[in-house]
Amino acid sequence: MISVALVDDHKLLRSGLSNFIKTDPGFQVLFEADNGLDLQEKIKSGKVPDVILMDINMPLMDGYEATRWLHTHQPKVKVIALSMYDGEECIIRMLRSGARGYLLKDAEPAELTRAIQETHQNGFYYTPMVTRHIASLINDTESDKKATPGLTEREMELLQYMASELTYKEIADKMFLSPKTIEGHREKMCDKLQLKTRVGLVMYAIKNGIVKV
Amino acid sequence: MISVALVDDHKLLRSGLSNFIKTDPGFQVLFEADNGLDLQEKIKSGKVPDVILMDINMPLMDGYEATRWLHTHQPKVKVIALSMYDGEECIIRMLRSGARGYLLKDAEPAELTRAIQETHQNGFYYTPMVTRHIASLINDTESDKKATPGLTEREMELLQYMASELTYKEIADKMFLSPKTIEGHREKMCDKLQLKTRVGLVMYAIKNGIVKV
DNA sequence: AATAAAAAGGGGAATTTTCCCCATGCAGAT
């Protein structure tokens, strides 16, 4: 019997999923949580599941942070990320945070069942889509790093402001920096991601869950 | 026994929801559909549910179009919109398309149950959030129209391009218009929505499901 | 100790966006 926990702020999805998982006699749902913080509390109170299905975009504490915390504090717990977005920034960030699998929310139910089983038995489950990214991560022994997107923390912080109606001058004031620095960061991000404009960056940030809608 | 159909391209959410609904003895799930087109086929083949839970953003045919089609072809079927976004553009468009209710995907499961029952019995179910918008729709007898967002079809079409990295000149070429026309449309949209920049428009379009991510 | 990457900042010019003004033609409603 594999014990599973669900972490997602969409209660409807969560309880639906919970019902679905319970129909399989091989699984039990140990608990559900609204977000990363809620999950932490439940883990700390002694309830430790085998597998966690983890949403990425959640209030208070998101899936990346929660997964990193689990990775250090409960390394035996296997996290499967559950996301709406297939942007590679998401996937790679989540895998780097310690996730053992990555499923889209429009996956077939049968794939979820399989993912839980395989992750529990083998320690990982990679859907074909993810495998492509893994490949590009491994190829990247040291030669071409362009395959890894890798925005820095600072850059992602900046993206929050880029997705607003603030000018560079106004962003600079808020961050206590020079407008030229803001612009420099934008230019570097555009270079890395092969984008041209602020709108392109904003769309990328949303596709990758860096900026929440 | 109320018969329900689910229309959503997120299969995991859908089958989870299906399981949840089936646990209530007062409901049965007549069928599930991937999108509006799929729904049409199933309705045409003779399966007509009492209530439909309808996602908005779907491939091939979205929730607005599907709801309008139902409104004219199967007016007895009551549609409850199920969305991730609470932008008022979404809500009002969906209600105008003929939806009898509007639920967010992070609603409590109990609210879904209640929404299905009330919609079936009374013909509608408005969550408090929606009621506020209804009020502003009704207030708007003819005095202040600023409460209604109402972008035109043309404007929404334009928003697709605005969310790309194209310049106004390039958009104009694609649409066989003058750059000044594109700019004029942007200005009008910004006026209506009280926004200032293209980025603001793009964010609005995404929050309201006009541009898909 | 050396190299590389991230973060901060700048100059200057070209391009684009934004913000005012404006006009015309057309469709539907009163």
Next chain:
DNA sequence: ATCTGCATGGGGAAAATTCCCCTTTTTATT
């Protein structure tokens, strides 16, 4: 018949963005 909203298009100026070039300091890795 007139009025309103929508789509179309324009002029001109100010502001912002984008695109090159460049420097310094800090931090991490080898």
